[in-house]
Amino acid sequence: MKEISTVAQLREAVADAKKAGATVGLVPTMGALHAGHVSLIERARRECDFVVVSVFVNPTQFNNPDDLRTYPRTLEADCEKLTAAGVDVAFVPSVEEIYPEPDTRVFDLGPVAEVMEGAMRPGHFNGVAQIVSKLFSYVHPDRAYFGEKDYQQIAVIRRMVELEGFKLEIVPCPIKRHDDGLAMSSRNVRLSAEQRAQAPAIHRILAQSVEDAVECHDINALQQRVVEAINAVDGMEVEYYQIVDALTLQPVAAWDGRHPLVGCVTVWMGDVRLIDNIKYPKA
Ligand code: PAF
Numbered sequence: 498m499k500e501i502s503t504v505a506q507l508r509e510a511v512a513d514a515k516k517a518g519a520t521v522g523l524v525p526t527m528g529a530l531h532a533g534h535v536s537l538i539e540r541a542r543r544e545c546d547f548v549v550v551s552v553f554v555n556p557t558q559f560n561n562p563d564d565l566r567t568y569p570r571t572l573e574a575d576c577e578k579l580t581a582a583g584v585d586v587a588f589v590p591s592v593e594e595i596y597p598e599p600d601t602r603v604f605d606l607g608p609v610a611e612v613m614e615g616a617m618r619p620g621h622f623n624g625v626a627q628i629v630s631k632l633f634s635y636v637h638p639d640r641a642y643f644g645e646k647d648y649q650q651i652a653v654i655r656r657m658v659e660l661e662g663f664k665l666e667i668v669p670c671p672i673k674r675h676d677d678g679l680a681m682s683s684r685n686v687r688l689s690a691e692q693r694a695q696a697p698a699i700h701r702i703l704a705q706s707v708e709d710a711v712e713c714h715d716i717n718a719l720q721q722r723v724v725e726a727i728n729a730v731d732g733m734e735v736e737y738y739q740i741v742d743a744l745t746l747q748p749v750a751a752w753d754g755r756h757p758l759v760g761c762v763t764v765w766m767g768d769v770r771l772i773d774n775i776k777y778p779k780a
Pocket of ligand 1: 629
């Protein structure tokens, strides 16, 4: 594996691979890699000849300076995982390399970026669009891989791709969970042992909601039940739970029990903000 820190070296490595006829897969990450990231990389490895993984904690997508400061950084362990996963290039740039000057671009991300995370974290998705569009413009991958834990992020990235006219396939990959159901996340390491023991309740309650939805098609009632059940768990506070159209991410007024929906939740456990989601109806 080549570890590269400049855009010029990255462009050169990718150009060489493309000249040799390779298809290129990109897995953008912010490091602190876990088995969820590894599953994206393994998929990219299966589907592409040349795999690039970026490791960059992107400051422009953090609307909370404390979150940026405390975001876990584990570069040495990350590089070991990337080598073991057979990655061709690890792109590990500095902030100055990516942003030699401030990125003032404002993307017209539309309604998918206005709800849920977009409403709670102003500027977050614009920052995601900035970094992902930069990465796409350096690599021009055939495919880029993103985890469905950040379900809304994938919709926002699709919108950015449409706006910028990138030609590539966005590959959404299923959420990877611990055996107890907790969605894998780089932020999980910040949970205390007690919080970590409680955290699987989030997925348990969402899964129960999908069961409940077999009988109950009242979206408001389903949402309310989830919020009440999670808030009843010691140390948990729901920021939002919204069941939305799986494609447009807009609220649904009435549901026929069949149309694909996704329920997205954000839960605070102390100062750790966890997100998760689940698809309706029951498969
Ligand atoms: O999902 C993430 O880890 C980040 O938002 C991404 C896509 C790597 C952009 O910084």
